[in-house]
Amino acid sequence: MRRKGYMRRNRTLFFMILPAIVYFIIFAYLPMTGAVLAFKNYNYLDGIFRSPWNGLKNFQFLFAGGKIYRVAWNTFAYNIVFIAVNQTLQVMTAIFLTEIGSKLFKKVSQSTILLPYFISWVIVGGFIYNIFNYEYGALNNFLRMLGREPVDMYSNVGAWKYVLVIVNAWKWVGYGSVIYLAAITGIDKQIYEAADIEGAGMFRKIFSITLPLITPQIVTLILLDVGRIFKGDFQMFYQVTGNNPLLYETTDVIDTFVVRSLLQLQDVGMSSAAGLMQSVINFSILVSVNAIVKHVQSDYALF
């Protein structure tokens, strides 16, 4: 009797989790098997699985095109700079927000710097255009006011590296600082009181107490980012640059390259080859970084 009740219970539980299982099979595992497209000469009629194999031709074509080197390097370099800049600013913001005296200032400041997280990249793209467009942009307005020559940002390829780093920080530092705020709030106040009695100054307390105690969070967040080091934020790169071909040299990343090859060139073979390579490299990096961390300091590992 008990056995039967147990079975029925588990059957109900199974039906309750079934929608999620089906969802991941369709939207995550089927696309994984669909990655065989990278080795196929896809045509719409035959579909993913009946299209003929063509070995490594897609990869040869991808490398022969030469662009993949540039976009892979761009993706990697941007992510390295994003991690360094954002983590630094997030930790600074969190420490400053915790330590400043004025509650009102803290509240206003925290609310405002979190605001960019809430708006879509389309809106951000609009902002960027408002700042940099040649005729009416805020930047050129300002320069004209100072009596200087206006600049044409859309023909200045190199400047966009800095724009993207700044925009990325602008969008995410508010969000990231909340995570560190939580970590800092969790630190035992008695440690600071003991340090006060010992006569430790403000900076000493930050460098000797706060930073060491939030290191696990810093390491975990950096690890998460390192696991995505060859993944570019498509929406950001696409919208901030307005998908402007003149700027591809410095702003094209793997993800924008893949989507463009897919939608504009309709090159399923090459874009899926690039996509598969990206997935495999990201996966290998994440797993090996995690393994190393597990070996050195198992508490910091992700899984």
Place this chain on the structure above:
Amino acid sequence: MHQKPSKDRILFSVIAYGFLAIFTVCCALPFLFVISGAFSSEQSILEHGYSLIPHAFSTAAFQTLLAAPGDILNAYGITILITVAGTALGIIITSMAAYVLQRKCFPHRNVISFFFYFTTIFEGGIVPKYILMIRYLGMKNNLLALILPLLINVFYIIIMRSTISSTIPDSLIESAEIDGAGEFRIFWTIIMPLSKPILATIGLFMALEYWNDWFNAMLYVDKKALIPLQYYLYKMLSQITMLRQLVSRVPQLTSVTPPEESFKMAMTLVTIGPILILYPFVQKYFVSGIMVGAVKG
């Protein structure tokens, strides 16, 4: 503690207040430019460019916008529809899965957890997903194409699962079990009401994702009637940009009236308006959500 502030405390305050003030202003400025631009007369923008305070106050842009509101209202309707439907469906599937995964009597729960988690560390990529959606699921110009890709997020399941197991004692579930309540009944009448705070938090994150989505629309939708708000705005902004570049390159076209800058600003304001209005009320849920995610994710 009654000593006067030390030198390094003062130095720290200068740096902290300075840094936060600059950062805060940078985050607020673009929004202020949009609000000001939307309420400026077209002529004043053309003469003076964007500014913080309108040179000449005008609601002309909104009047233009309201003169033929059909497309915008339709885009608004689509966005509200996918946001409400997607969030409601997503919340139910997510919380059911989370409830099951924290039930210790459920066999293979670790296997299923890994089955879910693995999708976050390895993915098939956009190309197979796109072809699956178009070729096999018939999602081109289908409203579901705007809902399904964002429906379930593994991290929300993980957060929900640990929130349920840390806030609801096992004994409560066990006693309901002894009283003869079935699993779905326990979930629906005990777990859901007791999980309201986390449901609200996760629901808001989901709703925000749907509200801000334009990428799925770009991939799967080109029928005008199905275009959501963000993608509508994107198309409008990029068409105006293209037109402007064309006008500036071809001298013969300079007689063409320039597209309205203030209109763009008004349209942007209409798109972010609901977020700006709701922001003060929902901010705390997002902050607590980010914190919960950081601890448990």
